[in-house]
Amino acid sequence: MVSVLIILGSIIMVGNIIAYIRFIRTSNDVMLSGKRGEPLWAKVGLILLIFFLVGYLGVVIFGDPDYLIADILFFGAIFVSLALSLMYYLVDSLKDRSLELTETLIGVIEARDSNLNGHSRNVQKLCMCLYKYLPSNMKEGISPVSFEYAALLHDVGKLGVPEAILNKPGKLDPEEWEVMKQHPKIAMNLLKSLPSFDEVKDWILYHHERIDGKGYYGVPGEKIPMAAKIISVCDTYSAITMKRSYKGKRSHEEAIEIIKDVAGTQLDAELVKIFLSIPKEELEACTPESIDYNQ
Ligand SMILES: [Fe+2]
Incomplete structure (x- = not known):
């Protein structure tokens, strides 16, 4: 059971990192930075995620993880996943609302x-x-x-x-x-x-x-x-x-x-x-x- 939790947690963390990289690669639009290249906050976030995964694997390889450690790591990965999902949802919602507001503004101007x-x-x-x-x-x-x-x-x-x-x-x-x-x-x-x-x-x-x-x-x-x-x-x-x-x-x-x-x-x-x-x-x-x- 400990091994299953550790393997699942690792897979979720790798998935989190891939999703995060895809997110920051598309963050250079007018609603976020508007600049080419990833902003500093995005790079710091990526380093923290990789640090989490490396620490996770370090405990598995060099430590002797018990149920408590495996649970903390597994649910930690789930928590990161939920936090990222919430961030994507909020950013997408903000982008949609901003576009709707701009469309309304243009409609008023054109009327x-x-x-x-x-x-x-x-x-x-x-x-x-x-x-x-x-x-x-x-x-x-x-x-x-x-x-x-x-x-x-x-x-x-x-x-x-x-x-x-x-x-x-x-x-x-x-x-x-x-x-x-x-x-x-x-x-x-x-x-x-x-x-x-x-x-x-x-x-x-x-x-x-x-x-x-x-x-x-x-x-x-x-x-x-x-x-x-x-x-x-x-x-x-x-x-x-x-x-x-x-x-x-x-x-x-x-x-x-x-x-x-x-x-x-x-x-x-x-x-x-x-x-x-x-x-x-x-x-x-x-x-x-x-x-x-x-x-
Ligand atoms: Fe024109």
């Missing part, structure tokens, strides 16, 4: 603008859908949590654009375009007080850049972050399929044709290829209820 209503949430859902289809080399360095926030907040800078320009029924004149083109930079200013968004800011800043370098700020294709290129593909699809004050909505098929035409010039050709492989139903399911397709 003032008939051209934006539901657009950010549509881009958010399209981005997470496309992200799911990307090969791992294209997702490298893009935390899904951070990416979801970047997609949701990509147009938050439109808060600084006058409503007369946002809701203009016709095409914008050159001066108005210059004001509109400031919205990614305005977003930078709005997010500058959030250090965990440091990396994400560039994903938002460059979401109107083009592969051929003819985007808002003329950034060449190779300098545009992959996350910004993904947002750009989804933003384009969403803009085409939504009704706006200066144009009607277009069908999925029309949007696909337009996106194909701009692959390699405006949009990343590889990303477009992957986007086109997503079934129509999945893309249309990304439309939030607030967008009325029958308008």
Whole structure:
């Protein structure tokens, strides 16, 4: 019985360590550190867990464990497991609630603008859908949590654009375009007080850049972050399929044709290829209820 408790306790502790390593590897998103690499607290936690396991095995190998020692070690491993589970649950719940709050905030902001209503949430859902289809080399360095926030907040800078320009029924004149083109930079200013968004800011800043370098700020294709290129593909699809004050909505098929035409010039050709492989139903399911397709 002593041996069974010791073996089970060891297996649980190894499982705890593996789960903990997986947790801290995904802790560099905007809701935690927002930085690459594991934070100091995470490394200390890992050392303590390994110390626990080594001490455990030390007692088994060099000591003469009785029932009491085996119980302490076994239930200690169970306790660590429960504590870690509670931590994962709380962190996940906090992330979910934070995202819901941000979605609500964006919904309130967009409600003032008939051209934006539901657009950010549509881009958010399209981005997470496309992200799911990307090969791992294209997702490298893009935390899904951070990416979801970047997609949701990509147009938050439109808060600084006058409503007369946002809701203009016709095409914008050159001066108005210059004001509109400031919205990614305005977003930078709005997010500058959030250090965990440091990396994400560039994903938002460059979401109107083009592969051929003819985007808002003329950034060449190779300098545009992959996350910004993904947002750009989804933003384009969403803009085409939504009704706006200066144009009607277009069908999925029309949007696909337009996106194909701009692959390699405006949009990343590889990303477009992957986007086109997503079934129509999945893309249309990304439309939030607030967008009325029958308008
Ligand atoms: Fe935008």
